[in-house]
Amino acid sequence: MKMKITIITGFLLLLLSACSANQMGDMEGMDHSSTNKEKTGQNDETSQGTQNLSSTKAPAILKGENNEFTITAKEAKHQLTGDVSLTAWTFNGSVPGDQIRIKQGEEVKIKLINTLPDPVTIHWHGITVKNNMDGIPGITQNAVQPGESFVYSFTPKDAGTYMYHTHQDGVKQMDKGLAGSLIVEPVQPEKLDKDFTLVLDEWMSDGDSSSMMEGMNMSMESNEEENPMSHSMDGYDIYTINGKSGKAIEPFKVKEGDKVRIRLVNVGFMSHSFHLHGHEVKVVAIDGQSVNQPKGFKDELVSIAPGERYDLEFTADNPGEWYLESHGNKEGTKGMRTKIQYEQPAENSDQPNSTANLPIFDYTTYGKSKEASFTLDQTYDLDYTMNLNTEMKEHKMVYTINDKVFPETENIQVEEGDLVKVRLKNDSMADDHPMHLHGHFFQILSKNGKPLTGSPVIKDTVNVKPGDEYVIAFKADNPGDWLFHCHDLHHASAGMMNMVEYKGFTPDFEVDPQAQNSPH
Numbered sequence: 001m002k003m004k005i006t007i008i009t010g011f012l013l014l015l016l017s018a019c020s021a022n023q024m025g026d027m028e029g030m031d032h033s034s035t036n037k038e039k040t041g042q043n044d045e046t047s048q049g050t051q052n053l054s055s056t057k058a059p060a061i062l063k064g065e066n067n068e069f070t071i072t073a074k075e076a077k078h079q080l081t082g083d084v085s086l087t088a089w090t091f092n093g094s095v096p097g098d099q100i101r102i103k104q105g106e107e108v109k110i111k112l113i114n115t116l117p118d119p120v121t122i123h124w125h126g127i128t129v130k131n132n133m134d135g136i137p138g139i140t141q142n143a144v145q146p147g148e149s150f151v152y153s154f155t156p157k158d159a160g161t162y163m164y165h166t167h168q169d170g171v172k173q174m175d176k177g178l179a180g181s182l183i184v185e186p187v188q189p190e191k192l193d194k195d196f197t198l199v200l201d202e203w204m205s206d207g208d209s210s211s212m213m214e215g216m217n218m219s220m221e222s223n224e225e226e227n228p229m230s231h232s233m234d235g236y237d238i239y240t241i242n243g244k245s246g247k248a249i250e251p252f253k254v255k256e257g258d259k260v261r262i263r264l265v266n267v268g269f270m271s272h273s274f275h276l277h278g279h280e281v282k283v284v285a286i287d288g289q290s291v292n293q294p295k296g297f298k299d300e301l302v303s304i305a306p307g308e309r310y311d312l313e314f315t316a317d318n319p320g321e322w323y324l325e326s327h328g329n330k331e332g333t334k335g336m337r338t339k340i341q342y343e344q345p346a347e348n349s350d351q352p353n354s355t356a357n358l359p360i361f362d363y364t365t366y367g368k369s370k371e372a373s374f375t376l377d378q379t380y381d382l383d384y385t386m387n388l389n390t391e392m393k394e395h396k397m398v399y400t401i402n403d404k405v406f407p408e409t410e411n412i413q414v415e416e417g418d419l420v421k422v423r424l425k426n427d428s429m430a431d432d433h434p435m436h437l438h439g440h441f442f443q444i445l446s447k448n449g450k451p452l453t454g455s456p457v458i459k460d461t462v463n464v465k466p467g468d469e470y471v472i473a474f475k476a477d478n479p480g481d482w483l484f485h486c487h488d489l490h491h492a493s494a495g496m497m498n499m500v501e502y503k504g505f506t507p508d509f510e511v512d513p514q515a516q517n518s519p520h
Helices: 002-017 170-175 210-214 489-493
Strands: 037-039 068-079 085-091 097-103 108-114 123-125 148-154 160-165 179-185 194-203 238-241 252-254 259-266 272-276 282-286 302-304 309-315 321-327 337-342 382-393 396-401 412-414 419-426 433-437 442-447 461-464 469-475 481-486 497-502
Touching: 068 097, 085 097, 160 259, 160 309, 170 489, 179 194, 179 259, 194 252, 259 272, 259 302, 302 309, 382 412, 382 433, 412 419, 419 433, 419 461, 461 469, 481 489
Parallel strands: 068 108, 097 179, 194 259, 252 337, 382 419, 412 497
Antiparallel strands: 037 148, 068 085, 108 148, 123 160, 160 179, 194 238, 259 309, 272 302, 272 321, 282 309, 321 337, 382 396, 419 469, 433 461, 433 481, 442 469, 481 497
């Protein structure tokens, strides 16, 4: 209750004061610890016109010493396509931000310096950090003000593919580019000949995401006819891979015989379904967690929802040039494609087929079953239901959990050690809800009443489509106040958030009412 009052107060103050490619492959990383704020000089580019801004650089591997890194949030001019450029907000001057590669079990220290005109934070999406390092303004820290800095420190326990992004005023700031990939390398290195990361995103060619939020504040009559209770995403007309679209995306080069990993990381607000031509592929990890005994398949679509990550592997055994592309019929779809290009010359006539009707990969039946942490019929300390919906309230479209909007939603109250089962049901007529839990992994137990029959699936984000119901379970083993929200942040900002609250936990910071904390 105390936390809710604090957040409500922060929201009111915010309302009163408001008037905001490249190829990456074969990389490495580092790490250490601490938590403090410092003053730093404000960048001259901040709030000046685009003509004074430097252009973005190609994203690279973030360099550091002794496992200590620095990330500077700053403005830059970014070229999305051959004829579309805009002012982006970047981490270290690239879109997406430089990839962070660190070692499992080693402590890392990352200093965020803010030279933007607005406050900012970094959330380590999928990493089970301590609560005060989660990067949630008004809940785990105060937002880092312009001209200030904050040091994040954590020790990643789980190897895999993750992401980092702002969690301050997320729709606006992520739309401007504040996100990147984060790879935790395992203690025992995997033998890979090529390791490519594809960060997926959507952009508006006019660079104005405010129109998207204004679209939420409409009467039911003014919405789309076929889906009167849905949120149109048609304003996003440019889809990108590593910050580039269409011909600006460079091919990924392989040699015959290479073992190739492709890490698909969705930092956007829309799902994208990917198809690799000409090769048998395996899904070896989902949300960073390994799949047990994955089997190869061909010509299926792997759908990656906002906040999700999928690791694909294939053997480069079919020389030529082969498309890796998103499927769909939206305006931006055709720009979200690239090629797997063999170094050895070979003739082939592969063509894009982004509108082909292909089967969709289903993780509920994939891989081989084995004993896991949870079962449907075991005893749980807490059994909770979250009914997710799209509603009209006071002439505005809102997204509700059990008919309430954040911060009025009912939080899940747990004690450390509790075993928690949650039923997620999507009652919206047309909106997907990719639900992301901070600070924990959960196991998927069933979908639409059917238990999983393949590999155990451990995730931090589950995409609940209209009419679908998932049952998930997790152990409350990381004390704190943790957000549980839709990762289409348009939905989160319009109400679809609650928290997992540990009884007796007290945050170790004091909320600053002047910090403009906006946690969605």
